[in-house]
Amino acid sequence: MTALAHVPTGQSTASSPPPAARSGRYRFLPYLLLLPGAAWLFLFFALPLLQLAAASLYDPTGSLATGYAMTWAFSNYPEALQAYWPQFSRSFLYAGIALVLALLMGYPLAYAIAQKAGRWKNLLLVCVVAPMFTSFLVRTLAWKTILSDNGWVVGLLRDIHLLGPDGRLLATPVAVILGLTYNFLPFLVLPLYASLERLDYRLLEAASDLYASPVQTFRKVTLPLSMPGLIAGTLLFFIPATGDYINAELLGTPNEYMIGNVIDSAFLVRLDYPQGAALSFLLMAAILAVVFVYLRKAGTDEVL
């Protein structure tokens, strides 16, 4: 390219076409590379989503046998919400409590692995990820055994009178929340670890040198600098936890059912497609609203 600078004046630079030709030939390359992914997304996400949106507006009196008529039945939404608002709010409550528990465990864990673990760092990371090597379902079933009425956990809690003689964990909100916390913890820990790992300990020394107590150092340096990981981690935890139905199904009773269980049964048991679709959209909208508010609050340019 520098050769162009030496072309004598008067001679046309148009006689050196390579750069222009190159950008012409490869101009569409990025779009070409996007194509497979975009096609996949369109076929298996955008189209089904549209289908789902349409289904949520079908005539609710139809059935799989008789077929559904498109009647733009917007009333499906308020009716679904009215019928299932307890499960709806329960989903957010359980996921919220689980998130708080996961933060209390996950932040110190991620911090310790990132800043204090030294040569144990990789081993500890493997320990965080290892449960993911077995299926979600199997892990949740294992919790069923751990929390069962004649298991050692319940036995111990009864012995120290934290539980009454007939007290139990399984089939209670406690079990469901514990299950959610456990199952989604790695999604919180890993992004947090990634940003705490980048945290320069010399900044902590500098803060300490500049009269910041350990608590102030955490609030003014560690926390703000780990914000990107904290935001990513909480979202990766909260979104799937809110929509989850396995934990409530296996560790709870219908009294602990979350909105995921209702959607599951609407599609697979009651075969009420319009209601299932409407509930799915309501859940999506609610999560989007929560995330939007959260990002507006936490995701200022101070931290991202």
Place this chain on the structure above:
Amino acid sequence: MTAMGHDAPAGDLRLADLTKRFGAFTAVDDLSLTIPQGSFFALLGASGCGKTTTLRMIAGLEEPTSGQVLLGDRDIARLRPYKRPVNTVFQSYALFPHLDIAENVAFGLRRRGIRKVDDQVQRMLSLVQLDGYGRRRPAQLSGGQQQRVALARALINHPQVLLLDEPLGALDLKLRRQMQIELKRIQTEVGITFVHVTHDQEEAMTMADTVAVMNAGRIEQLGAPADIYEFPATAFVANFLGQSNLLAGEAAGSAGREVPVSAHGGRFSVPAGRARADRGPVYLGVRPEKLHLAGSADQVPSGHQHVDGVVTDASYVGVSTQYLLRTSWGSELSVFVANSGTHGQVPVGTRAVAYWDPRHAFLLRREPGEDDRTTPVLDEPVGASS
């Protein structure tokens, strides 16, 4: 900057029997020294000599194994760093990337609950010549500017002692020279005790009132830069602070005001006042710029002493020409001749004589068996073989 007062009665900084061990390794070995209030003090040494560990113990970032750090009459050795009236300019600057320049500078004030910081921050930024940079982020500043922010961030707290850990190490040569002058100006202006850690002997000599040369966790010599340079206490100092030609010799006690020395078959003498040792194995030392070249022994002025040799190398470096002179016993002497225009260049291969005024020579203790040290020792204390 007369408005800058001290918040608490300050005092001298004293290190008493300070020791730091990491496992079996002794980083700082029973160090004792006094740094007078308001002085510019440099800890000079090669990497791994314990100078940074010493600094970190003063800052509170490292806990001493034993000994005291006294500020005035108060032992602060076991205080947490945030309880000490001491601030640090870190080698990496360690500016907070999520805060703008003004908030970086205000950090220390805010942590102590001071709310009105704007005026002080403005004054600090103009002291380090960064007016108008308050709203920028550290990443938007050049290395030299970041260095000045780090300085302002520490100075705004009016510490009793300001610690500087190789603060100019990351800057290029020209900027470093500029910042040396700048730092010296600021130190004079604020009157705070500066303790400056560096491995750059020129930097230490340019800025500091007092230089302590450290080696292997101990202080080899402490004093004004000129005193240390003109009359080093040990062979390590003689070659760490500038270069020296050290000839291995034997002394047999002082004779009147002179100490006679025999070295490599020649007889020399050094004034008794410039002898660190006057008996047994010694080094006869002469700085390269104190050596002069002559064509033959009869051109040597009276009262001077000389060594014969052959010029083996001549490096023209502008202000001077640096010659290597191979002696009859095989060592090479370093001779710097100023290019003042009065002498022509001496070609490589010519026989020549290096001579010096005995008042410029010095005598150091030598471990038996150690040979000449005539090549410059740059970073590590390596005994040169000949």
